[in-house]
Amino acid sequence: METFEAKLAQATDPKNRDLLGALGLVVNSKGETLYQHASGYQSLAPDAAPLDPDSTVFMASAGKFVTHIAVLQLVERGVIGIDDPVYKLLPELEKLEIISPSIDEEVGFTLRPIKNQITLRHMLTHSSGIGPGDDALTTLWKAATPPQEFPEGTSGVVKLFSTPLLFEPGEDWSYGHSIHWLQPLVERAYGKKFTQCMQELVFDPMGLKHTSYLSHLHPEISGKLLQCVKRQDDGGVALPAPDEALQGLVMSISDVKTLLVDLIGKESRLLKKEHVDLLFEPAFGPSTAALETVLKDEDTFAKTIGYKEEQGCKVNFTCAGALVTEGHTPESQLPAGTLTWNGWPNLIWTMNREKGIATLFATQLIPVDDEKTLTHMIEFLKSAWTTFG
Structure with missing residues (x-):
């Protein structure tokens, strides 16, 4: 992970500031943190504190599996x-x-x-x-x-x-x-509002204290937010990020870890085995139009994991995200059986039940698939999976 950390330190240095801040996390099915690293700052303020390793982040599409x-x-x-x-x-x-x-x-x-x-x-x-x-x-x-x-x-x-x-x-x-x-x-x-449903069905049972769709009502959550910034035409980062980047599910890094561990562990507290299985099972059969569309997709997940159809790695889709079904993704080295999805502010999670490993890379920068951020995201995934997977 040394190369990843060195490149990230350079990118988050205020003298360069390709990124404001970013976090990397690797956990196993026992709930043990195998790796956690934070680099950069909590905000663009001149007196901003170093990035909190347990910051809260807007999950965007990376949080859709929670609704599922x-x-x-x-x-x-x-x-x-x-x-x-x-x-x-x-x-x-x-x-x-x-x-x-x-x-x-x-x-x-x-x-x-x-x-x-x-x-x-x-x-x-x-x-x-x-x-x-x-x-x-x-x-x-x-x-x-x-x-x-x-x-x-x-x-x-x-x-x-x-x-x-x-x-x-x-x-x-x-x-x-x-x-x-x-x-x-x-x-x-x-029979209740969606936010209350999620609180009672998922957040409370899992003890997620820093997770909410209404983060602005909870200072203990909003006060830990990694500031969301926008890539400028000159390559730098600045405010403001548009309002649509700052809506939806907010989670702390430790709360994301809790969810990932629950789904790769021996027994989930959230779902029965048959439904955890469903999250990791390919949805579409060979030669179906749906699978052909997934394989040719270049906009929703391919760039974040360095996937290209012609490179031999095979993917499918499940009830939770994209699934590597054959080979390894050539750039990020995700092995077969790895489930993944990403979110607009350039964050991504991966889970593999057979390996008993899950990872998270998180920053808060838009637009999605920002080229400078993708370099660090893919470097993190490659380092994490070759080291721990």
Whole structure:
């Protein structure tokens, strides 16, 4: 890990400041910290303290698996089956149609009813047809469609993400807004606000004292935040980061460790074995359209682990993230069986149950896949997995 630490020290030196601060963590299935290192400063203030090794960070997409854990707990309670249609809890989805290109260039798109029902498994694996909302066809649809009217009290998720599906449920893959639809699903199934559901289903049972979706209400959490900064055109870092970078789940490094250890350990306190297994099982079979889309993906996870389809390493997708299924990722050296996902402020976790190892690299800098940050992220992953894995 010496090379990683030396390069990170240089990058976080205020004289250079390619990064404000970054953290690296390696733990095993026994809960032992095998490695922990912090470099840099807590903020850009001239008198800022050195980075706290147990700082809190915005997880962004790296925290989506936590919602999936809560959803699987509802499965264990018999509220909904993994292959059940979701319409009982999300009736709004039953009304959505599939959008596709039109031969009429003036319109640009056409809509048709769906044939397959959206199941919970589809939602968890991003094979529901629900897209990211900023694709070309959906953009055309938004421009051509009058604003939708919703009953009073309709949730923001329903208003924002009631857009056409991109494909038949279960027949392809798109990293889209399925995760956001799962929030009202949890609320309606559990009968409480989403933040309270997560507190009672996940945070309290695991003793996560520095984890919240409402960090601004908790000084003990917000006061430990590693300041989120933005890469400037001249290569430096500065404030302010846009508001969308500062929303959602905030966790301390030690709380992230607690969750990772629970999922790679012999027995999870959060989920039964069959559902932990589901987080680590490939979702898509060989030669399926969904797997082909995952293998060709270059925008959501490939850069953070140095994955390239033509280099022999194989990946798949699960109910929690991207899974290395064959070989090693050539740049980051993630072995087969490693599950991973990343977040917009350039942080990434990895877990491997067979090896009994989990890692976390965290900084708070945008935009995602920042080239300078990726150099240190991949160096950390390579060093961690070759040293401890």
